[in-house]
Amino acid sequence: MAAASSSSALPDDDAMASSAPCRYKEGSRVQMVTNGREKGKQRWVKADVYRIEEGSGRTALHLREVGGHQEELKQVVPHSKTTTSPHGQQGHGGFRLTHKNSADQDDNRMAPGGLGDDHLSCVFSFMTPRELSAVPTLCKQWPQVKGAFHQQTHITIDSSTEGDRHFWESLTPEQAFQLGKWLVNLTAITLVQPRRKQWWCLGSMISIVEGHAAGRRAACEKEGQQLMAEGSLETIDFTTATDQLLNSTTSPRPPVFRLPPPTEPPTIHALRAVTGAVGEHYYGKLADRGWKMPALERVHQDGWDAKQLGRFVSSSQSLKEVEGRRRSWEWWAAVFEHFPIASARQPGPLRQLQTIGGIAYEGFEGEVRRLQDVLTSRGCRKSLRRLDVGVPRIEGHHSLSALLAVDDFINTCCTSPDVPLTVNVTPSEFDLSLFYADEFPLRPSPFIKAAIQEAARQTTGVTYTISQNDLTHPIDSPSQAAGEIASSLSFDNVSSVMVHDANGFDPPPGTTPPAPDIINHLQPIPRVHELCVWSAVGGAAGRLLAQKMPMEVEWVVFHAAVSAQDRLGVLEGLGEEREVGIIDGLGDAVGEVDPVTLTEELFDGWGSNRLPSISNIGMRLAVPHEMEASAAANIIRDGLSSLLTAGVRGLRRVWVWLPDEPDDLVDGIRELLPDGTRVGGFTINTRDDDDFEDGYIAMVVATRDP
Template sequence: MAAVSSASACHFNLPHLPLMPPFTRYREGTRVLMVSKTKREGKHKWVTAVVDRRPEETSRGTKVHMTEVAGCRERFEVLVPAVEVTIAEEWTAEGGGGQQLSLAEGTRVRIQERHSSGWTLGLIVRPDDTLDNRPDSWGWFPDFLTGLPPSRDTTTPPNKKPKTHKAPDGFADDHQVSLFGFMTPRELSAIFPHRSPIRNGAVHQHTHATIDAATDADRRFWSQTASEAALKLGRRLVNLITLKGDVSCLDNMMAVVEGHAAGRQHKSEGSLETITFSTGSTGNTSISRRAEKRQRPPTPPLLTEPPTLPSLKAVTGAVRHHSDLANRGWRMPSLETVEQTGWGPDELGSFISSSRCLQRVGGQLWGKQWAAVLEHIPKAAAGQPGPLRQLQSIGMIEHRDGQTHQRYQAGVERLKDVLTSRGCRKSLKELHVQIPPLYGHTAIDSLVAVDSLVKECCTPDARITVTSTPHPVISRLHRFDLSLFYSDAIPSHPSPFFMMAIQAAAREATQINYVISQHDLTHPVDSPSQAAIDIAKTLTFDKAERVIVRNAHGFDPPPGAPSPQPTIINHLQQFLTGTELYICSALGDSSGRLLAEKMPRMVEWVWIGRGVSSGGMIGVLEGLGAGTEVGSVNVDEVSLTGGALDGWRSDGFPSIGRIGMHLSVPDGLGASAAAELIRGGISSIVGGVRSLRSLTLTVHGSEAVRDAVREAVRTEVSDNFTIGTRSQWGSVEVTATRRS
């Protein structure tokens, strides 16, 4: 067998390189050293310039725009020549960290960065010499595919001293500081000793810093950096604007931030505006991760005086492991945005408590938990607008399994009170809400509570999203109870949110219910309110599979109670997906027929429950209509003398494939009379129901009755059906099967 030698058949271990777009080297805020275009004092001079807008990729290379930091504010435009290669053999991306790029043989690739780990970041070039800017057209691939000499590592082996060279004449330390200003703290540490004025000056210029374990070298550097060293580094990062990092370096990040605050404590304004977290990676194997964890420095000790970060506006990407930040006591009066997942209410509340211009807080919490978060912020003083006056968004208001409508309602009402008492009045521009299943009249009270919060706290054009949660036990079951349209809590003029919430619940519902209760017997369900009608007309049940009429839990209908006729059902649109219809209430005749009229033309299963009258059964089948095809009709135990075998020749019945029925024979009915009724019923059903393939009657009665039934069906009942019997415990099963 020939050996496989293509690149795509080999395995290369991608060392979790950062997932970053092109232009990373030339991002806005990067400072570089340039030679002035005009002479100053008779000669060109070295000046410091900053990248002030997003670079442009052209067919010749990357165009970088810069402006001199001080002095003449001279503008520069530099074209960094493109380095393009043609891939000589196919490469197929494999699993691993970062974003890998699959390449076909002959593909042209523009190189963005060559990493010392043996990987190269590239962007595909189209045949027409333009760049392919689709997200899957850039990424990392093995460096050997470029055909270029290997990239040199930027770190110095531990057993070899770094080479030093004398700077050119006129190239003073401040020029060298600008020259090395684009290098990371790790790269600077590999070249200069820690007390080097050039290293410290270069760090002083940094406006963006990243502390993570994206590469093996980064991982080693930060895992070996003690909190005290990170704190000193932070004191030198006095111009820091953006800090990025991952959970594996959280301790170093905290120390750098607190050192930065200490380094700027004598300045009137802050500089750090954004802290961004990524999940990152702590190693390529579980062994290296455990070893890394053992080497990880301890959490920095709390400072005597909590640091103040006057310019910090955003902390994003935080997850549960970052919640240690809440214990640091940072004062962040300008904090506008916190995006996190997994923090507890007390942690999140403590973290944001010092903000006086909060705009966005992310996360997923119950209503009462959101209230607990925001209670950490003081209430508005009398006559003052309040610290949450600028609040634009909070995360998802969750409904969780086991949470009753009453608890959900109480939590939302408490949240509204907390928001309004702190100045959040009609300021929220977006709101994301999970509502409980709309099952039972109390569900409407939950919606009314959220509706009140929306009216008090949201702008008129706020973007509101509503999702419905499933049944707390059966996770896939979304139930929608039509009887809620008769709730006294339905507003006479429903708001857009109220309409949208009910519509969202209907779209997610997998089960449509009409639940009969005492309320149906004491209220005029045959005349719903106009508000209920207006809502019902708009509903679509896109996922509903089952349609059920049942009694409310614990409801025992009084003798002689009439069957309620909830005419709200008439105003619903036709069901498009329901395949099963269950009538499980003795009072379900009218509601069952109304729902049957809304069923689609293909129904798999109809169940007529115990206690439903024969008239109710006939009404349900006629409600389905002559144009409907039904797979099976099953009738629970009914009395033989109750008319269950009558009326099956109706022209209004659907076509039915299979019928199953349980019959009980009253004690006062003779065996022969019972047998004749059953024989006549079989003849009527098989001769009257269109498309019937089989009929099964399970007869419950005395032994004499069972014998009489077996004897009665020995003679032929129908030319088109074969009759068979089977004895069961206390019953006999009679089956009529259509001859082929």
């Protein structure tokens, strides 16, 4: 028994059988020859020590064959300090020691009598394929050299040295195939590729794998399946070079494109994992080789399309994990459609599937149903152990149907509703009216809760959409489940809060503004700087949202349809302790909304002591056609004077916009309020300008005196 190494050096003394107490360690790899197989078919095997049992005067090593049958082996190593040769000690389980340490020689001063065939095979097995290729041509015909290839279990294709680089780049497909045929006990192959040339030596790797499959099949037929398993190659790993030399590799051509298709698609019986595959491997036609991989469990790829990935994995009967970048439900359905549908009362090829890559939401619930049907028809029922899923924007009642479709997918395809979830939501406005949807579940699943909570964490805007549902359903008493979820939400990234009408909804005249109680369940919204009320019946909802605002608010905006009473109600909802930068009574200054009709009540109520501190107040006004210019000018003068003397705390400026009004109105205002007029500590000026994008605008501005 001799310890194996991945280098070309001979084993250290510490790794060999010794007359001192055993110094093998768990994980040591050794060479052994078996007596337990059919006469004439004894062969060298590599085995790993996986357990050590110390005994009186001896140590029992428990080993497992690497590749092949993965047979369980046992060897006893004596502690005796006598000169008894281990060759004379019978091992257990049909195995015997084949290497004699110098301490066991009759005379330590005598030179060894030379290496036997077994020793030569052992020595050559430590050499890499490149090092073996450097053996003189005559020596390459030695059976010991060929036997060394049979003992190779793991090869790495890279260019860490100039010699390695030249060796792998110079291999023809035929030579690589022959090398693979010799590597009958190969268990792992690693391809280390330059970061910018990830097709490097892909053709050599493919040829080695296909050659290995052919060589393993021939060896199995010769040995018999009772003595040799059908497959040994378990892993193929693609990785990227970090070494500068590897990244400077310049192969003259991508050899994979010259590979002829295999005459018969090879079966790689033991292959369990293919990891690190990238787009260059897909374009390099790796998926077109037609490999049959019935034991394939794991595939980690990035950049493949659904058709190629589906074809590559579709021969597996053991698939557990398919990883990749986030793709749509439809994309993943296209991958798994390449698997055959399970026959009646048969388990199906995807019965062991545990993990699929991230799922992005790019469509409607129909795509979710499609993937669910594809998986279940191929055996994936309650087998997925975790899920990384994207969900639609929480934009209203219709968003819930998509969440419920995903929830049904989890209940059908995952081991339980409590599987570990990673939920991703596209940042957008979060619509609180979701909690009043007819379909909102009485007992929301962990997924429904997680999806709504994640949407709240990522959103930058909170809205409440008023619809017919608010007029016909009891919104003053949300369900207990809705209230509990709402109270758990964190809106730390929200900068804007808005109330508006649903598309196509026109509130009937006299409609009482709905007051959705779900808003009362919310936590404060700490970083919001803007509150907008864009619905004629949005005053009550706006007032409830105002109570969730921080102590400093930059902007409060009202639509023209909001009554003066409702505007003041929202401001009173902010309370006297808050500070507001700008109150824009009628939308913004560039005409995105219609101006409000000029009335006397617009200037009433500003003296309430329940209002917040306000720095700026803006109004965008339109004079009714039937109103005389002089009457309008009087209302503006009296109203502005009333506002300026109402005692609004913190007020610095008031402006009144008059877009597209006749010159006689402006003249009337200037006559009543000449430039420089002072009222309540403010100076009033009037100016007009026709350079605005929406046409001519006159503006009356009152600015607090220094």
